[in-house]
Amino acid sequence: MSNWKQTSIGEFIDFNPSESLPKNGKVKKIPMDRLGVFERKIKGYEFSEYKSGPKFRNGDTLVAKITPCLENGKTAYVDILDDEEVAFGSSEFIVLRENENSDSNFIYYLARSPLFREKAISCMEGTSGRKRVNEGALKRQEILVPNNKLEQQKIASVLSTIDDKIELNNRINDNLEQMAKTLYDYWFVQFDFPNENGKPYKSSGGKMVFNEVVKREIPEGWEVKSLYDIAEFINGLACQKYRPLNENEDYLAVIKIKEMNDGLSQNTEKVTVDIPEKHKIYDGDVLFSWSATLDVKIWSLGKGALNQHIFKVTSSKYPKYFYFFEISNYLQHFKMMAELRKTTMGHITKDHLIESRISVPPLKIITELEKIIDPYLENILTNRKQNQQLSDLRDWLLPMLMNGQVKVE
Template structure:
């Protein structure tokens, strides 16, 4: 039987504030126990592969900070305040995250969606004398929420939301497999040089003629060229979108694509830009984006139209198909990341000069087109799944407040 009551957060479970290992013990970091921070992807329901891990020694040193799987993690500092995710494995977080180990009276998915629906509560509760808002453990535990007490009703309420999130995650996994499939095919043709020769046999493995290229200091197929990434593509850098903010909240707008949005999609914190920005700064589905500062990554944008912020290139080409540009950038990314790492005394980034110095092997255009014809169906399927995920996300976000506030009941 449905019954609602207002309770404090501390009544929902045990709160654990995380901790970062001491710099005196670098051996505490390793590859065994997930170490989760606000920089990990809180846009997904589960964080299963964080950027960093602890060693077994490090987790033993912080054994009182370990949270069991299916705990609810809430970011409690700065611009990331109020983001919510669950952990799929026993983990440790840093001190900027408060986690709830949910007690037996509540379903953990229910508490996850309860917190997602009360994002503003966490944001508004932050305080502090500094410019960076902080939500400490005491204030965190004292927050109050209206909750459904009946456990069966809780599970009914969130079942549809969980199914939507499960479908989104399945689509993400399929897309990862499709990406790996496309890259394997690309590498086979243009990295291992085993594209089909005139007899349909693998070129290099079948004795195809290779010639030494002095600039690359390695052999490449006879007749192939060498050029720079800068010459084969157009790199348009985004704009400082704070100059293009809408005049009022009622104005139509484009969501701004910063590095955060590029990696995780749009959120409630996404900034807005006017519609009259330069055409070149508008990003459409299927555009190649290359973040060149701080976080270096290359993606094919799969979300709705947006406004391109500075520190991200939109990459196009007048000569070569998108698949060739995308995979050449992806292949060179590890070199760019090594360059950026050496520049971290400032902000790790790459420059136009690095793009001009980035030499790649360029196959004949007819061969590039043949491979593109094979890759297009894979990339199209990825785009379809991205579109489906966006629709599912919008549906979930529309249902969330109605279900969690009791406006809609699931029988």
């Protein structure tokens, strides 16, 4: 540890550096919702006139300073701008920039570390629910850091290599998901599944029949059913009734809408393993959040317990890809209904599922596409599980690298 030094955060990092933006015209803005939970990559931007908010460039780190965003881990590395471009963001960001003492990538991982986060949280002030970091107090906090940038870069390189692989897997999955959706749409939305001669059915003059229920033409021999006809929708438990009796008891993570969207965290609740089997979640299960946030996803974060406000969707007749995409497509219909009514669709009921209407191909055609799409879905699931393992490894290494417990040669 002889090559590490004690310093204040304010001496090691520049806070909210001064930058200029044009007074007129729109520039790139990064709102709070474009930062994921413990995700390095920023999820895009919007264009807006600059009125207020911190300004930043590529290489800067954005840290949420307001509760609960700070506690939840909203911290990201800026790398989505053009060279020399300046953007701005939420007034609830702190911008961290390297100086002559520090490396930009090291700063990002320092800001993600429990060491930094605990100090930032200890500097929060204000009323409950609206607490913010006192930046002056945070700057005065003392930390132990490598004495030279080369050591900092070595540490950041270990962690960024893991994040690079995670982001590569995410890009691969995005492509696989797009390919699967494109095939599904080509076969079952455009109706150009292969005919008996291997030609696109509708484009090659396949017979279409007008259906009075769905008010459009569908291929001859297809049926009209409801979402409720093609799958079973199992609602979750009131999990508070199944809490473990003590810390040593085996448990399952409770999968609520937050976990479905953001993954597991230290705040994820637990239940005993002795819940009904139908309410247990496994990798590959289709989850459908039906209250407030309407979404459908394939679960990949290990065994869990199904909470209320989420359906686990299964089917004894139809393959997973078919009911997954059919529900995904119909969500747009539910959301459109809400938009037309200028209201928020509070939740989806059994009646909504029964009243829904979809065109269903013969099972033989569905099975043919399953042979093509299933490998895509399996690869997506494998990549997600690998990403979870990589995330666990990174999060295990992070605090030890940041306090010098593990040395990088």
